[in-house]
Amino acid sequence: MAAATSSETGCGAAATGEKRGPLGIPQAVFVEDVDSFMKQPGNETADVVLKKLDEQYQKYKFLELNLAQKKRRLKSQIPEIKQTLEILKHMQKKKDSTNPMETRFLLADNLYCKASVPPTDKVCLWLGANVMLEYDIDEAQALLEKNLSTATRNLDLLEEDLDFLRDQFTTTEVNMARVYNWDVKRRNKQDPSKNKA
Secondary structure (H helix, E strand, C coil): CCCCCCCCCCCCCCCCCCCECHHHCECCCCCCCHHHHHCCCCCCCHHHHHHHHHHHHHHHHHHHHHHHHHHHHHHHHHHHHHHHHHHHHHHHHHCCCCCCEEEEEEEECCEEEEEEECCCCEEEEEEECCEEEEEEHHHHHHHHHHHHHHHHHHHHHHHHHHHHHHHHHHHHHHHHHHHHHHHHHHHHHHCHHHHHC
């Protein structure tokens, strides 16, 4: 069983040849043999190694925060896209009719207004960044279906990335505990008077 090198544990995140997971996240490798790991260059003291491991852990936490924000954003976008698709399908059914469609639209938070919409084959979609474009109903439906599949796929990928990050947290925490325990044992061996007390 070979000991993990500092680049494999994520201590040297910029090192070449290191394993990376989804999104290029450096993979933390379990340190099996702490004695040989601590003898490697750059691992002078347990404090130095613990500081490196803690830095890597904080980077993982930062990535988790960013991915969680993206996940929340996608989880709110997907229902909006589905609702808009349902409205488009309803409008498509009514476009050949001569009767106007009665509906309510949002003016402000919790404030709706009644509207009578004549049959139409055009809709306007908000694209973001205060941009709205007019589309045929069929084009709008195709665009929204594409956006829905992309958002769903991105949400699945984010779930995988978050699972990978959780594994890296666990591995890094265990490595930190093992190095700390190794240091405590080493200090106890150096000062046998504490063992008798």
